Each structure stands twice: as structure tokens, then as C-alpha cells.
């Protein structure tokens with residue numbers, strides 16, 4: 411569809427397509443990398459209490475208490491922490507704040523597909539660099555003859571949808587390659603075994619690290635994301651945010667997110683459970699003939715040498731198991747499978763085994 415009422419950019423956009431959120435119950439939902447475990451009981455208790463007072467007032471526009479909690483958690487100053495309505499919003503603000511330079515933004519060819527969408531929205535040309543053998547990133551490839559020839563660099567670490575993580579030495583190399591440009595490191599999955607770049611913030615004025623509470627803290631429904639960097643970067647994000655929406659985090663999101671950081675024991679239990687299930691699931695899929703990329707996330711990226719990925723995804727759906735399949739060059743034979751509870755992982759393996767028993 412198109413319309414003469416639209417601003418010209420609207421017709422050019424290629425919006426992100428989120429994974430299906432089915433309305434029917436009893437599906438084993440392994441398609442959007444949510445946490446299979448509910449939020450901490452402390453989060454629920456805090457939310458219930460918060461419901462009873464103050465919803466008639468605007469929330470704190472600066473989310474000060476939440477930011478203070480996050481800063482203390484990471485050993486940062488309050489002014490080094492920015493929060494937004496999901497990390498997608500934080501990423502969007504960062505693209506506008508740092509990458510609208512009239513120059514191409516460097517990113518791997520296979521990564522979180524929202525990055526290209528923001529480029530379209532903000533008129534930023536994307537320059538993609540192919541991942542190497544085994545869908546691995548060689549950071550030296552994210553380089554231009556002149557460091558000023560690009561608007562910046564964005565990487566997800568660990569990467570999505572491959573699940574593969576980079577060591578911190580690689581992130582440092584990237585930061586040194588682009589001393590005058592922002593290097594945005596999206597650590598949506600870092601709590602499942604990756605190495606966080608947050609300790610590098612004090613040494614690198616060009617580093618912006620983005621986190622989300624949607625995956626490791628079981629709060630995809632609350633919509634809270636975080637950016638961390640030196641004050642001058644956070645100030646830019648605040649200027650964008652305060653020119654867009656004074657209150658991106660409602661009161662419940664602020665107190666619920668803060669409570670999630672306060673229950674460290676629950677957080678550690680959940681992520682350890684996911685990591686444990688991931689390792690078991692990887693081995694089971696390998697036993698069934700899959701090639702499984704080494705994951706440091708809460709999902710597995712795998713392909714079967716004899717079976718078409720789209721057909722497998724469709725067969726799984728008929729068996730009430732949802733996984734994600736991307737019809738994209740180079741990865742159209744892979745499935746991205748979120749790590750569920752042990753029972754959900756077993757249901758997936760049983761359904762896969764059934765499908766593999768059928769004739770090709």
C-alpha cells in the first residue's frame with residue numbers, strides 16, 4: 411500500500427518483522443529468545459505494591475533510582491547510564507545521536523536485522539562486512555582505509571542470530587581502529603556466557619554498550635533497555651530522548667526493572683539453568699546430525715545437512731513447536747532455536763526426531 415498523504419520516507423521503510431507472538435496457548439515457544447522462566451518473585455511483589463500508588467502522576471522522567479541501581483551494579487556513575495523503552499528504543503536513539511554523519515555505518519552482514527531498519531529510518535547508509543568461515547566475525551574486516559570514512563561501527567556481542575561471541579581483545583581492537591567514531595556494542599545476550607565490554611568504558615570515550623532486561627532478566631513484557639558509556643555519549647542520548655518523549659519508561663517499568671537488579675541470586679539461577687539446558691540441547695541436536703554453532707546466548711543456531719530448514723520449521727510448527735527461520739541469504743538453511751525449560755527442550759528434540767524419521 412502507499413498513499414499521497416505519507417511523508418516520502420514512509421514508503422521507503424522496510425520495517426522489522428518481530429517473531430510471531432501466537433494467541434493460542436500450549437505452543438512450545440522457542441522463536442523470540444525470551445527467557446523461559448518468569449521474572450523474579452521480588453519483581454512481581456514490587457510491581458504489585460507499585461500498582462497501588464501514584465499511577466495518576468507522571469513517572470520520574472529521568473528514571474533516577476533505576477539508573478542509580480544499574481550504575482552501582484556495574485561500578486559506573488549515574489551520568490554514565492541511559493535507559494529507554496526496550497533496548498530497541500535505546501539503539502534507535504543511539505543511531506540518530508551518533509551515526510547520522512552522512513557516512514556509511516559498518517556492521518557485519520549477518521547480525522540483528524533491526525540495525526539495517528534504523529539505518530533506513532534515519533537515512534544512514536549501511537556498509538556490511540561479510541562474516542567469515544563458520545559465520546565468524548574477523549574484526550580487522552570492520553575497517554576502512556581512513557577511520558573517518560565511516561559514521562561508526564555496530565556489533566552485537568555475542569552476535570545474533572549466530573550466538574557466537576567475540577573476546578574483549580577483539581572489542582578493544584575495534585575501539586582502537588575507530589578512535590574518532592562511536593563503536594556500539596549490543597550485549598543483549600552477554601549474561602549467558604559472553605564477555606562484557608562495560609569495564610572498558612572508563613578507557614574508551616568512543617564505547618557505547620547496550621543491554622536489555624528482555625532476555626536474561628525475564629522482562630521482555632516490561633520494555634526496558636540500557637545504554638552505558640562516558641557522560642558525553644549519555645548526554646547525547648538524553649538530548650535525543652528529551653526531544654522525543656519525556657517519559658519512555660512508565661512507573662511500573664522503572665520499579666520492576668530496579669527490582670530485577672536487586673535479586674542477583676534469582677538472576678544467577680535462571681541464567682545458569684539456561685546455560686545448562688543450552689549445552690544439553692546442543693549435544694542432543696548434534697547427535698541428531700545437526701551442525702550447531704557454538705553459542706554464548708540463550709539460543710542455538712543450527713542446520714541439518716540433509717533437511718531443508720523452512721520445511722523443518724513448518725513441521726515443528728505442526729507439532730506445536732515454534733522456532734525462528736530467516737529467509738535471508740547465507741542463513742536460509744539455519745534454524746534459530748531459543749533455549750527453553752528442560753521440558754520445552756525435550757518437546758523440541760522429540761518433534762525433531764519425529765521429523766527426521768520421515769522420508770526426505
Ligand SMILES: *Cc1c(COP(=O)(O)O)cnc(C)c1O
Nearest residue numbers: 496497498522570598622624635
Ligand atoms: C532482543 C534483542 C534486542 C532488543 O531487546 P529489547 O530490549 O526487547 O528491545 C536488541 N538487540 C539484540 C541483538 C536482541 O537480540
